[in-house]
């Protein structure tokens with residue numbers, strides 16, 4: 049079981065909360081954004097019915113310890129959707145004799161909200177919580193070549209570059 053952050057995570061500008069049924073339209077709009085389509089992995093379908101189904105499945109994904117996805121919202125209006133930060137379980141850390149677990153993190157921000165630190169804030173809040181509250185040993189993040197904004201977000205949130213090739217970069221944050 050992956051619990052929700054309790055108390056919910058926030059700083060002086062943003063908060064993180066679970067997806068809710070009224071967010072389906074915002075999720076469809078995000079999936080239609082060319083940058084989000086280019087740099088993240090979209091689901092097999094990106095229509096409203098699928099968005100509703102995906103949102104409804106969030107609790108089950110957490111209960112089965114598969115993933116947690118949180119909406120980035122403005123503190124001033126938590127019904128608004130500014131982006132998403134989430135993680136999915138990757139199981140044990142390779143070559144580790146201890147029962148150390150790891151997860152991969154991902155994020156996106158709505159086009160209207162980019163360029164003012166929203167992704168960095170969200171990743172800082174979320175990754176500190178994930179390492180501490182979920183007892184994870186490390187978080188990894190892949191950024192693809194040609195996506196410098198995302199690389200900057202990982203760096204700003206304290207992730208360390210551990211591998212780079214023509215395809216992109218692999219970052220990690222450890223406890």
Ligand SMILES: CC(C)(COP(=O)(O)OP(=O)(O)OC[C@H]1O[C@@H](n2cnc3c(N)ncnc32)[C@H](O)[C@@H]1OP(=O)(O)O)[C@@H](O)C(=O)NCCC(=O)NCCS
Nearest residue numbers: 083087155156157162163164165166167168196197198200
């Ligand atoms: C990547 C993304 C999440 C960044 O969100 P954001 O809220 O604008 O990010 P931040 O404002 O916290 O930081 C962005 C950083 O990238 C920099 N940046 C933005 N565009 C850039 C570019 N073309 N080249 C170099 N740096 C760039 C910004 O200047 C900023 O760095 P700075 O604070 O040192 O100036 C957003 O652009 C997005 O959703 N893109 C599409 C989806 C995506 O790429 N997801 C990540 C997949 S790994």
